[in-house]
Each structure stands twice: as structure tokens, then as C-alpha cells.
Amino acid sequence: MTQRTVLFVSDQTGVTAETLGNSLLTQFDGVEFSQMTVPFVDTVDKARRLAETIDRIADEEGLRPIVIASFVQDEVRAALLECNGLVLDVFEAFLGPLEAELQSLSSHTPGRAHGMVDETKYDERIEATNYALAADDGHAMRDYDKADVVLIGVSRSGKTPTCLYLALQYGIFAANYPLAEEDLETNDMPRGLAPYRAKLYGLTIASDRLRQIRLERRSHGRYATVQQINFELRAAEALFERFRIPYVDTTHSSVEEIASTILNDTGLQRRVRP
Amino acid sequence: MTQRTVLFVSDQTGVTAETLGNSLLTQFDGVEFSQMTVPFVDTVDKARRLAETIDRIADEEGLRPIVIASFVQDEVRAALLECNGLVLDVFEAFLGPLEAELQSLSSHTPGRAHGMVDETKYDERIEATNYALAADDGHAMRDYDKADVVLIGVSRSGKTPTCLYLALQYGIFAANYPLAEEDLETNDMPRGLAPYRAKLYGLTIASDRLRQIRLERRSHGRYATVQQINFELRAAEALFERFRIPYVDTTHSSVEEIASTILNDTGLQRRVRP
Numbered sequence: 001m002t003q004r005t006v007l008f009v010s011d012q013t014g015v016t017a018e019t020l021g022n023s024l025l026t027q028f029d030g031v032e033f034s035q036m037t038v039p040f041v042d043t044v045d046k047a048r049r050l051a052e053t054i055d056r057i058a059d060e061e062g063l064r065p066i067v068i069a070s071f072v073q074d075e076v077r078a079a080l081l082e083c084n085g086l087v088l089d090v091f092e093a094f095l096g097p098l099e100a101e102l103q104s105l106s107s108h109t110p111g112r113a114h115g116m117v118d119e120t121k122y123d124e125r126i127e128a129t130n131y132a133l134a135a136d137d138g139h140a141m142r143d144y145d146k147a148d149v150v151l152i153g154v155s156r157s158g159k160t161p162t163c164l165y166l167a168l169q170y171g172i173f174a175a176n177y178p179l180a181e182e183d184l185e186t187n188d189m190p191r192g193l194a195p196y197r198a199k200l201y202g203l204t205i206a207s208d209r210l211r212q213i214r215l216e217r218r219s220h221g222r223y224a225t226v227q228q229i230n231f232e233l234r235a236a237e238a239l240f241e242r243f244r245i246p247y248v249d250t251t252h253s254s255v256e257e258i259a260s261t262i263l264n265d266t267g268l269q270r271r272v273r274p
Numbered sequence: 275m276t277q278r279t280v281l282f283v284s285d286q287t288g289v290t291a292e293t294l295g296n297s298l299l300t301q302f303d304g305v306e307f308s309q310m311t312v313p314f315v316d317t318v319d320k321a322r323r324l325a326e327t328i329d330r331i332a333d334e335e336g337l338r339p340i341v342i343a344s345f346v347q348d349e350v351r352a353a354l355l356e357c358n359g360l361v362l363d364v365f366e367a368f369l370g371p372l373e374a375e376l377q378s379l380s381s382h383t384p385g386r387a388h389g390m391v392d393e394t395k396y397d398e399r400i401e402a403t404n405y406a407l408a409a410d411d412g413h414a415m416r417d418y419d420k421a422d423v424v425l426i427g428v429s430r431s432g433k434t435p436t437c438l439y440l441a442l443q444y445g446i447f448a449a450n451y452p453l454a455e456e457d458l459e460t461n462d463m464p465r466g467l468a469p470y471r472a473k474l475y476g477l478t479i480a481s482d483r484l485r486q487i488r489l490e491r492r493s494h495g496r497y498a499t500v501q502q503i504n505f506e507l508r509a510a511e512a513l514f515e516r517f518r519i520p521y522v523d524t525t526h527s528s529v530e531e532i533a534s535t536i537l538n539d540t541g542l543q544r545r546v547r548p
Contacts, residue, residue, distance in 0.1 A: 004376065013534040016297040019548045023290040024368055027346060027380035035547065039534045066375060072301060086375045093367050094298055101340060101360045102278065106301035122528060129435045133407075161403045164438050168529065254396060255442065260287040260313045273309065274293045 003032045005057050005065040007085070009050065011076050011110045014039035015274070020090055021068035041071075042110055044079045051083035058084045072110050121171070121272045128167035128174075128271070135175035136160055144175055144196045148268055151176040152193070153203035154184075154232040155223075156213045158250040158258060162203070165255045170263070171271030184235035189243055201262055202240040202247030207233055209251045277306045279331055279339040281359070283324065285350050285384045288313035289548070294364055295342030315345075316384055318353045325357035332358045346384050395445070395546045402441035402448075402545070409449035410434055418449055418470045422542055425450040426467070427477035428458075428506040429497075430487045432524040432532060436477070439529045444537070445545030458509035463517055475536055476514040476521030481507055483525045 006025065008017040014037045025033050041047050058064045069089040071077035081087055095106050134140045135147065137160070144150055149166070151159045151174060159176035166172040183190040193200060205213075207229050214224035222228045240247040248261045263270065280299065282291040288311045299307050315321050332338045343363040345351035355361055369380050408414045409421065411434070418424055423440070425433045425448060433450035440446040457464040467474060481503050488498035496502045514521040522535045537544065 002376070002378075013528075013530045015530050015534065015548065016293050019290050019293040020364060020368075022547045023344065024365070024372060027365075027369065027382070028372070028376055028378055029381055030378050031376055037534075037537070037544070037547075039538055064375075066372070070297065086371065088368050088371060090294060090364065091298070091301075094294075094362050095301065097360065097362060098298060098302070098340070101338075102276070102302055102305055104276075104302055104304050107303055108301070125529065126432075126435055129438065133410075133434070136407075158400075160407070161400055161442065164403065165442055168435065168439055168442065254287075255399065256287045256289050260289065260311075263311070264313055270311070273296045273311075274289065 001030060001032045003034060004063060005061060006033045006035045007054065007065055007067045008035065008037040008069075009041055009067055009080065010039055010070045011042040011073050012039065012070065014070070016090065017068045017070040019274075020070070024068070041080070042073070042076065044076055047076045047079035048082075051080050054083040054085045072106075072108050074108060124171040124271050125168055128171045129164065131173045132163040132167040132175070135173075136163065138177045140175070141177070141192050144199070146173055147175040147196070147199055148173045149175075149201050149262065149266060150193070150196050150199045151201055151203055151262075152179055152190075152236075152245070153205075153247075154179050154210070154229075154236050156210060156217065157203040157205045157236075158255075159203055161255050162250075162258050162262070165259050166262070169259065169272075169274050172263075172268060179232070179236050179239070181232070184232055184239070187242070189239075197243065197245075200243075200245045201266060202236065202245045203258070204233060204237055204240070204247055204249050206249070206251040275304060275306045277308060278337060279335060280307045280309045281328065281339055281341045282309065282311040282343075283315055283341055283354065284313055284344045285316040285347050286313065286344065288344070290364065291342045291344040293548075294344070298342070315354070316347070316350065318350055321350045321353035322356075325354050328357040328359045346380075346382050348382060398445040398545050399442055402445045403438065405447045406437040406441040406449070409447075410437065412451045414449070415451070415466050418473070420447055421449040421470070421473055422447045423475050423536065423540060424448075424467070424470055424473045425475055425477055425536075426453055426464075426510075426519070427479075427521075428453050428484070428503075428510050430484060430491065431477040431479045431510075432529075433477055435529050436524075436532050436536070439533050440536070443533065443546075443548050446537075446542060453506070453510050453513070455506070458506055458513070461516070463513075471517065471519075474517075474519045475540060476510065476519045477532070478507060478511055478514070478521055478523050480523070480525040 008014050008021045010017045054065050065085040067085045067087040069087055072091055153159050155178055163174035163176050166174040210229050246265045250258050282288050282295045284291045292311055328339050339359040341359045341361040344365055346365055427433050429452055437448035437450050440448040484503050520539045524532050
């Protein structure tokens with residue numbers, strides 16, 4: 001398999017270049033990528049030194065590195081463009097058309113995207129994260145009034161990481177409640193959840209995948225037996241259906257996909273964006 | 275102020291379009307953006323219906339909406355391009371040059387970026403998240419062997435959100451230890467941290483910002499007094515200097531910036547990328 005060096009480079013955090021670059025690279029199956037991120041390249045001098053490094057890699061490998069960049073400062077980008085790499089810069093590509101459309105010049109100021117432009121937004125993410133921690137795993141049910149969404153599902157169906165992701169990425173207040181055996185043995189809505197029915201969202205997962213996850217955690221007892229897992233999953237899905245709780249199967253999904261699906265299904269507004 | 279409607283649209287999760295779009299929009303100060311995300315537009319039919327919605331918005335507002343898109347399926351993108359909006363598509367812009375460079379066709383398959391292509395990577399993020407939860411706030415110090423990094427700092431300096439972000443975004447195992455009064459009253463390395471000195475990374479924060487954060491949490495007692503806060507911060511920074519522990523000031527930084535700075539300073543390798 002061909003191997004290619006890829007650099008995600010930015011005069012800011014590099015998060016945009018990484019996210020975009022990773023998205024693009026997943027489209028190429030037949031190539032193995034060796035990746036590195038170089039953030040905070042925010043002076044012409046740093047850009048020149050990086051350009052030299054890129055040239056050295058190009059010489060050593062006999063193939064020019066691929067550089068996914070997001071420079072807001074034109075003169076810093078210009079210094080990097082001197083290198084012998086394929087530089088694809090997202091600001092270079094899109095700021096022009098946006099300026100034309102908005103009839104407004106962009107500020108070309110670093111430290112804005114993913115920066116703490118707005119302390120309120122920062123606080124919202126932190127508060128949402130603290131909320132997710134406090135309302136994890138069935139705790140703080142008396143604070144469900146504050147929740148934007150309450151995820152329910154059996155143990156290890158993906159509730160906690162999803163809640164934390166919703167909080168950190170979008171400032172969403174997400175609680176989660178584990179459906180335990182006593183909840184699943186009746187046909188009722190679990191006690192305490194009934195007043196929040198409109199906020200409930202279910203997670204389910206394929207039986208064999210759940211078994212694999214639970215075995216890694218605890219291999220003894222009923223917890224990871226096929227019989228127990230099948231009982232729990234069937235009862236949980238029946239509960240979702242009975243009370244018309246929307247739910248998603250997390251088996252083949254990343255945390256990003258689960259979170260996007262929940263936001264899309266519920267129409268919940270993001271308080272903050274990545 | 276001019277107001278413009280912006281849509282982040284994708285046949286996948288929309289995370290790339292959101293991240294990129296937000297990054298671009300922060301460059302325009304004089305415009306107020308009304309934003310919405312439309313993920314999973316993965317058929318020509320859905321794209322046509324969305325194009326109609328966009329046309330309706332354009333009619334109502336008298337200004338065409340701005341559409342930041344990331345379509346991997348050409349025919350779906352083509353259907354959306356029929357709309358009366360300014361469509362900037364990152365795959366359209368960059369896949370061509372990448373295909374030429376790699377002498378390889380991209381797969382144009384949705385569900386790859388931010389998707390669970392690789393179960394191992396998914397597991398790494400979840401395990402890192404579980405680790406961050408277990409090793410939060412000075413817990414599970416006996417498991418610091420497993421940590422990639424141990425964040426230390428006074429209460430409310432930003433340790434927990436940073437650890438969770440490092441875990442979810444990069445699969446990094448990050449523990450955190452709160453510097454308490456008894457740690458700060460001596461000139462010694464806090465007991466239990468000494469064996470992990472090479473993994474330590476400090477967080478500090480401006481005194482008035484910390485006071486504001488602590489007051490929201492608990493307004494009585496010494497916890498949020500200027501005197502106490504100044505003592506803690508001075509002692510913590512002295513500790514970082516004495517033992518040459520790298521540290522970052524989180525006052526004006528987002529979680530993304532803090533995380534990028536830590537990775538950059540430590541040279542820690544990302545296990546997973548966003």
C-alpha cells in the first residue's frame with residue numbers, strides 16, 4: 001500500500017484542519033496515511049521553519065507531503081505555500097466567495113474559531129459538562145427539569161459518552177438513566193421518568209456487540225450472558241415502542257453519529273457549535 | 275447588523291461542515307448568522323426537498339442562504355446545487371486535487387468520516403472516556419500508570435472538561451489531580467504524584483476569572499475569596515516552576531485550545547482523530 005505523510009496545519013488550534021482532513025482522507029482506501037498535527041503556526045518565521053521540515057520530508061520520502069491547512073493570516077499561509085507539499089487551505093478556498101457574498105471583508109484574525117470569543121458560550125459548555133457528570137447513570141433525577149434530553153438504555157449501550165459529547169460539543173444538557181432489571185420486568189414507565197417522557201430518547205445496540213463490550217468489563221455472573229443481554233435489549237426496545245420513545249441503534253455508529261441523530265430526531269437546538 | 279441564514283449540510287453527520295463553517299463565520303464580525311445543521315441528507319430526494327426549503331428561505335429573506343456542505347455523493351450534491359443558495363462544498367473543492375495527487379479515486383461513500391469504520395478506534399475513545407471519568411479529581415491514582423497525561427491545577431481551573439475532551443476527541447488517557455490546600459502549603463511534590471512527574475501538566479487561570487467561576491459554584495466560605503484564590507494560584511504556579519512542569523493559562527482559552535496546546539507541548543500522539 002502506498003504510504004503518504006499528511007500534515008494538519010493551522011495558525012490556530014488545528015481542529016478545523018484535522019476534522020476536515022480526516023473527513024477527506026477516509027475517502028481513500030488504498031493509501032496509508034501517516035498523520036501529524038501542527039497547531040499555532042502563527043508567525044511567518046514558524047511557517048518558514050515548517051516549510052523546511054516539509055521539504056525535508058518530501059526529499060526523504062520521494063513524494064511530497066499533503067498539507068491540509070486552515071490559515072486565517074494570509075502572510076503566514078503565503079510563507080508555508082513556498083514548501084514542496086500539496087497545500088489545500090480551507091480559508092484560502094472559501095473566504096473569497098464568502099467575502100463577495102457578504103460584501104464584507106473577513107477579519108483575518110487568528111484565535112477566533114474554537115477560541116474563547118465569548119465567555120458565555122464557554123461557560124455553557126462547562127456547565128453542560130458538569131451537568132452531564134452530575135446526571136450520569138441515573139443520578140440527580142430531581143434535576144431532570146434542567147435536562148434538554150434524558151438518554152435511556154441498558155448498561156453499556158453508549159449513554160455516558162454520548163451525553164458528554166453533547167455537552168462538550170454543543171452545550172446540550174443531557175442526563176442519562178440506565179434501564180435496570182427492575183425497570184425491564186414491568187410494563188410500566190420506570191418510576192421517576194414519567195414526568196419527563198417528552199425528553200426521553202432511547203439507545204439500543206446489537207446483542208453480540210453488547211456482549212463483547214460487557215465481557216471486557218465483567219466476565220463473570222449474568223451481566224454478560226447471551227440470555228440476560230437478549231432479555232434486557234428486547235424489554236428495552238419494547239419499552240421504547242410502547243411509550244413511543246424515539247431511539248437509535250448505536251451498534252455501527254460513532255459518538256458523532258449518535259449525537260447528530262439525536263439532535264436531528266428531537267429538533268433540539270445547539271447552544272454552541274464546534 | 276445584517277442577518278444571514280447559514281445551513282451546515284451533509285450526507286453524513288454534518289460535523290465537518292459545522293466545524294469548518296463555524297470557523298469561517300467567526301471571521302465576519304459585522305454579520306449576524308442564524309445557523310442550522312441538516313445532517314444525513316443522503317438521497318437525491320432529500321436533497322431536492324432541502325433545495326426547496328432553501329429557495330423558500332431565499333424568497334422570504336430576500337437574500338440567498340449560505341450553505342456550507344460536505345457531500346461525498348456527487349449526485350446528491352448536484353441535486354442540492356440546484357438551489358438558490360451560495361453552496362460551498364468542501365469535498366467538491368478538495369477531493370479533485372487529492373485524487374490527482376494520490377492517483378487514486380476516492381470512494382464517494384458516505385458514513386465514513388466520523389463513522390465507525392473501525393471498532394478498535396471507537397473502543398479506544400470509549401475506554402479513554404471511562405478512564406477520564408474514573409481518574410477524575412484525584413481518584414484512581416493507582417491507575418496513573420495507564421495515563422498518557424495527568425493534569426494538575428487548583429479547583430475550577432479547567433481540568434475535567436479538558437480531560438474529557440482529550441478522551442472523546444483523541445482517545446488520550448487523561449487523569450486529573452486537584453491541587454488542594456495541603457499540597458500547596460509545602461514545597462514538596464504532592465505525595466503520590468512524584469512517580470508520574472514526566473506525565474504532569476499544569477493548568478492555571480487568572481485570579482479574577484477563577485473568582486467569577488468559583489462564586490457561581492459556592493459563594494460562602496473561603497473558597498471564592500480573593501485572598502484564598504491568590505494564595506492557591508501563586509503556590510500552584512510556583513510548584514509548576516519548581517519542578518519544571520509545563521503549564522498553560524486557561525483564562526482566555528477554549529477547551530479546544532487548551533487540548534491542542536497540551537498535545538503540542540507534550541508531543542503526545544493522538545490515538546484517534548476527530
